[in-house]
Amino acid sequence: MKIVPLLALSAMTAVLAGCATAPPTTPKLDHSLVSRSQSDRIKFVIIHYTVADLPRSIKILTQDEVSAHYLLTDTEQPFFYTLVDESRQSNHAGLSSWKIYNQLNSASIGIEIVNPGFKDTPEGRVWYPFKPAQIDQLVVLLKDIVKRHDIKPDNILGHNDIAPQRKQDPGPLFPWKRLADEGLISWPEPSRVAARVPGYQEQLPDIAWFQRKLAQHGYAVPQNGELDQATRNVMVVFQSKYRQALFDGTPDAESAAILDVLTSPLPTLPPPATPATAPVVAQ
Structure with missing residues (x-):
């Protein structure tokens, strides 16, 4: 059996240790690419x-x-x-x-x-x-x-x-x-609300309609067609924001008109056509 001298063994160990790569202590990051599919966390x-x-x-x-x-x-x-x-x-x-x-x-x-x-x-x-x-x-x-x-x-x-x-x-x-x-939040246009009130006074939508509209606006509300306490609670919140004079949770014509306007944005009109210009004719 060949015996490796202690001095040679120490030298070999040092060489091998020098060839080993030290583990990274920080991640290697490349910031040169940016994804287009992203948004602010705060919404x-x-x-x-x-x-x-x-x-x-x-x-x-x-x-x-x-x-x-x-x-x-x-x-x-x-x-x-x-x-x-x-x-x-x-x-x-x-x-x-x-x-x-x-x-x-x-x-x-x-x-x-x-x-x-x-x-x-x-x-x-x-x-x-x-x-x-x-x-x-x-x-x-x-x-x-x-x-x-x-x-x-x-x-x-x-x-x-x-x-x-x-x-x-x-x-x-x-x-x-x-x-x-101040331009910070959306608000129902009063003239559009007033135009809708008479129709809803003649025929008030059923509870299912109110529930659908409240959900469309953003609220978590039951969709069972019943004026239960949970639906009343949502109506109170809605009315106390947009119709602060009366917020008893009772669906009525004015509340229906406000909901209708808030959930029915005005149509976007096409841009006006560019008028045709007369051709320049050389004389």
Whole structure:
């Protein structure tokens, strides 16, 4: 048997070790290609009220299991606390859905507004208004978010829109029309609504029609043709947004007209024809 001297064996080991490739410590990435099939992760903005004063709102949203990306104060000069970076998920929406989307936490920005919400009295439920200065600040932030993430007008929603069976916020005093006037959300054209009301006063659609239209608009609503409590809850949310003077959950002609307009976009007109130009004739 041939015995390899210890010195030679050590030299061979060193050579082999030098030939081995060290394992990578960072991934090798090539950023030269970009897929055309992609979109922003953030597709929705969800608006809430806190049902608490500012100190308690801060405690809840920073120390409890719920959170939001932004908290709008009710101070004399309102401002936003940025509690969660937009690149990260905040837990504000809970069990939720809108159109084809479910569990909206992962695809949304949550904005909490300090507001007591409501109180129940012997005369009925009393809702608290939002301070105009709060809404001024909110509009500025929303316009910034819309610009950065290309949020569609139909995707700026209330918590009650995406969870109508368990949530009321931001409630019937939230000024949705102000957001529409600022070009942030869609709004039913009053003249089109008024033109449809008489027809629906003559013959009100059945409950199945309302359920189909509410679902077409985006709500999760039963499709059983019955005016059950779940359907009433969705009607209350819809009316408290688009017809805030009366939101009792009863399907009526005005609600039908609003739904019809919202779910029947105006037809797109073809561009005007280019007028023919006379040929130039040499004299």
